[in-house]
Amino acid sequence: MNRFAYTRPATLAEALAAGAEPGAAYLAAGTNLLDLMKGGLATPERVIDITRLPGLDRIEHLPDGSTRIGALVRNADLARDARFAKTYPAVAEALLSGASAQLRNAATTGGNVLQRTRCPYFYDAAAACNRRDPGAGCDAVGGATRLHAVLGWSEGCIATHPSDFCVPLAALDAMVEIEGAAGRREVALAAFHRLPGETPEHESELAPGELIAAVRLPPEAAGFAAHARYLKVRDRTSYAFATVSAAVGLSLDGGLIGQGRIALGGVAAKPWRASEAEALLAGQAPDPELFRRAAEAALAGAEPSGEANAFKIDLARRVVGRALALALAGTPERPTALPASVFSLSHGAAAHV
Numbered sequence: 528m529n530r531f532a533y534t535r536p537a538t539l540a541e542a543l544a545a546g547a548e549p550g551a552a553y554l555a556a557g558t559n560l561l562d563l564m565k566g567g568l569a570t571p572e573r574v575i576d577i578t579r580l581p582g583l584d585r586i587e588h589l590p591d592g593s594t595r596i597g598a599l600v601r602n603a604d605l606a607r608d609a610r611f612a613k614t615y616p617a618v619a620e621a622l623l624s625g626a627s628a629q630l631r632n633a634a635t636t637g638g639n640v641l642q643r644t645r646c647p648y649f650y651d652a653a654a655a656c657n658r659r660d661p662g663a664g665c666d667a668v669g670g671a672t673r674l675h676a677v678l679g680w681s682e683g684c685i686a687t688h689p690s691d692f693c694v695p696l697a698a699l700d701a702m703v704e705i706e707g708a709a710g711r712r713e714v715a716l717a718a719f720h721r722l723p724g725e726t727p728e729h730e731s732e733l734a735p736g737e738l739i740a741a742v743r744l745p746p747e748a749a750g751f752a753a754h755a756r757y758l759k760v761r762d763r764t765s766y767a768f769a770t771v772s773a774a775v776g777l778s779l780d781g782g783l784i785g786q787g788r789i790a791l792g793g794v795a796a797k798p799w800r801a802s803e804a805e806a807l808l809a810g811q812a813p814d815p816e817l818f819r820r821a822a823e824a825a826l827a828g829a830e831p832s833g834e835a836n837a838f839k840i841d842l843a844r845r846v847v848g849r850a851l852a853l854a855l856a857g858t859p860e861r862p863t864a865l866p867a868s869v870f871s872l873s874h875g876a877a878a879h880v
């Protein structure tokens with residue numbers, strides 16, 4: 528680990544001033560950053576500890592029906608907030624399916640959004656990686672690609688974004704509130720992470736020195752509470768990143784689908800919003816054939832990025848179809864015993880008490 532200066536600002540203005548210095552990095556729980564620093568993969572000269580900034584650790588249910596999640600709200604606290612989980616059950620299910628209990632107790636909202644890819648070559652300092660070292664090449668291409676992207680990848684980078692939390696946030700039109708020297712601005716979460724193209728090192732819309740202050744769910748997001756699920760296929764039932772996941776929400780009106788929301792995880796360098804599949808659902812009577820066509824549309828344009836990941840395309844179609852069927856059956860009363868797992872019973876018969 529390199530030597531670095533450590534500061535713990537007391538105000539947002541102090542944090543932004545410190546963060547504007549060259550070589551600065553913001554630190555919250557550090558569940559990703561410290562691993563990168565210990566591996567020599569991130570070498571900040573200044574670490575700005577933002578954990579004492581006031582007001583960023585609140586969940587606020589606002590009068591207009593939106594919900595503002597402060598950047599320092601811990602993943603476990605958010606998932607276990609009864610009002611939040613009731614209103615946004617797919618978000619709670621995604622949070623509870625991520626990482627381990629210990630990590631969820633520490634990891635923050637802002638940090639979850641900003642976590643780096645888990646591409647194993649990215650974490651191997653001996654491997655060529657365009658994300659770490661622009662122009663170096665990509666050792667993942669032609670390598671072990673089982674968990675790499677099937678949508679939106681480029682020859683320069685085939686990595687996926689690892690977050691579960693971000694997948695339902697993208698489906699529900701969440702906004703990211705960003706603070707910087709020029710003031711506050713907002714970016715839709717679905718547009719916050721970038722596809723790699725020719726510049727995989729540019730991972731998000733965050734400019735140097737800016738920090739995430741909050742994530743906000745708009746009032747309409749609550750309209751999917753009765754029919755919302757997150758489904759995650761992974762190599763282990765806990766403490767594993769998604770091979771493929773899907774967040775789904777349905778609003779039903781007189782037996783027809785008013786709106787459907789679909790986003791996928793584990794398939795691209797960002798949470799993948801499936802807008803064309805959603806358009807197929809609107810105004811239709813739900814049935815297995817409709818869900819099959821929506822799942823097909825959700826993976827339109829998918830291409831394997833290596834010999835080992837073609838299976839993910841059909842798997843993702845099946846995950847979308849099953850998530851739609853589970854959502855139609857209704858959100859479980861309580862979080863299932865194995866959140867987001869394909870082994871959970873759909874109605875929460877085996878549930879946490």
Ligand code: SF4
Pocket residue numbers: 644646647648649654655656657658659664665666667668683684685686727
């Ligand atoms: Fe780096 Fe992306 Fe290639 Fe992985 S896939 S080695 S993150 S450039």
